[in-house]
Amino acid sequence: MQPVRRTSLIAQVTEQLRAEIRSGSWPVGSRIPTEPELTELTGTGRNTVREAVQALVHAGMLERRQGSGTYVIATSDLGGTLTKYFADAQARDVLELRQALDTTAARLAAQRRDDADIAALQRLLEERRQAWDETGAEALDIDVQLHRAIVVASHNAVYLEFYDSLLPVIEQGIRVNIARALGPYHHEHAELVQAVVDGDADRAARAANCFLGLLISEYSDR
Structure with missing residues (x-):
């Protein structure tokens, strides 16, 4: 041998x-x-x-x-490739990509969420509110976890792997938004989670689309 x-x-x-x-x-x-x-x-x-x-x-x-x-x-080697590719991407470009991803994920989550997903989303929503009110910038991790939990609730493994591959880029975008003091958007996050919990796919998609649209509007047209 x-x-x-x-x-x-x-x-x-x-x-x-x-x-x-x-x-x-x-x-x-x-x-x-x-x-x-x-x-x-x-x-x-x-x-x-x-x-x-x-x-x-x-x-x-x-x-x-x-x-x-x-x-x-990241959960796959794809993450390294995407992170390098998006390293120099404009913040608005990343937000527009997130708008497409999060809107689809929210719609699927409202259709497929189970009891475990509902419990996780409600817990993370409350933890996000408390973290933001108490520590501000340190709320980054819990904010990311909440948005990822919606993708988890979509029960689409391929979608989740792609989203996880983009997490470093998404985290950087959230960090920029926090630095720019764009606000906690508590109401918008609460509406998004409640729509998913209620199983209202159209409302969930609108909430996700509207929330990301608000962030995108903070950037002037190029």
């Missing part, structure tokens, strides 16, 4: 870590286990784990944050 080459071992561990992300064991936004924990999980050495993690960082699925750890930012 031929010995396993180190490069092959790194590829195997990289795929093992990728599988954890794709399965949802490590969801987008979560911190992955520490390096010692990963060596135990994979049964390999630290150097192998370090290179496997770096491969996924390069692919755009993971992000190292100084002093905090390594976090999942």
Whole structure:
């Protein structure tokens, strides 16, 4: 039997870590286990784990944050490609893309949401309101989670994977809006969530379209 080459071992561990992300064991936004924990999980050495993690960082699925750890930012390699492609995109262009994505997701969510989706949306809506009122800029993460939860409620796996791939770009856009003090838009978010909860697809689509339209209107025509 031929010995396993180190490069092959790194590829195997990289795929093992990728599988954890794709399965949802490590969801987008979560911190992955520490390096010692990963060596135990994979049964390999630290150097192998370090290179496997770096491969996924390069692919755009993971992000190292100084002093905090390594976090999942996308569920597929597509995220790295899209993030690089949209890196220099105009904020208004990104918002117009979000308008199309979020409007369709809201319509599907209203048609397909289940009890778990409803509970998650109502919880996140309240957490978003509290976070925004108490901390302002620190509400970024919960804002992203709320919009992603609507996509989750659409129960379209392909749609969710594409949305997750765009999360770094979406997060940057929300960060810009917060910096510009465009407001919390509590009423608009509440209307969007309630329409999904009520199962009113047309109203949900209108609410999403209207909310993103308000943000887009803040940018002057080019």
